[in-house]
Amino acid sequence: MLRDYLPVVLLAALAVAFAVASMTASRLLGPNRPDPVKLSAYECGNEPIRLPKGEKFGVKFYVVAMLFIIFDIETIFLFPWAVTFRTLGLFGLVEMAIFIGLVFVAYVYVWKKGGLDWAEGQGPASVREARAAAEADLGEAARAR
């Protein structure tokens, strides 16, 4: 089994060797005249500064990270299934369909709750809210008339 991974190891070794060789070559062959401007992180634009104290990254990033982990775990289960699904037959297909279906419910839930909206006023959840607010306004206007 280990022999199956020999090409992978060879490719990895080649990739590392190529990266090391090209970086060494550029260091040896290229002229090296550093100055403070060249060494700054960005030659143009603002100096990178840290977030001010008390400033937090948006919690949305956390939801995306959770989504990623959930579907990462789902992928892990797909791996042995993909290897055996020929022998499992229809039973395995139904089994995996239920599994993916349940995880998909979680995805739909996050989507509808606006967990995937990046800015305010986008995505189904905020569109629905805006529509509801507009309808309420219309209703009030009609009643007032």
Add this chain to the structure above:
Amino acid sequence: MTAQEYAFTVLAVIGAIAAIAVVTARNVVHAALYLVVTLASVGGVYLVLSAEFVAWVQILIYVGAIVILFLFGLMLTKAPIGRDALDNEHQWVPMMVSGGVFAGLVFLIDRAFHLDSRARFAAFPAPTARVGDSLFRGFVLPFEAVSFLLLAALIGAVVLARKDEAK
């Protein structure tokens, strides 16, 4: 030495160096990135032991997800990121604890497997097909329960995050 033993030695050396770098790094983010190398080399060791499925679980879950969580945790909490943000002066207690755990594990493994000086490198082949077979035939209900657990975890995460956002 067999090819397996060579591969193991290379992976173990890389993993050990990276593990030392994790605890000596002066920057928390660098420590997390060194942890990637350590966990990946552990995954490589699983592969050398012919535990293919466990190896890919290690790579996908630990390297892919857990380290991402670490980095997100650093970002989202107000943990100090940057140089000298780590407490590098009080390393005696962790050193003693991890040294004790290491010695205990070596002792226990030695007792359990009776390793002699010329321990053979024995692989226990567990092909992914067999893992899948037992998972999808023998453990159908636990497997479906896992998807329910994932659903609950995600809904919990969204509820918590939205409560935090509303503040």
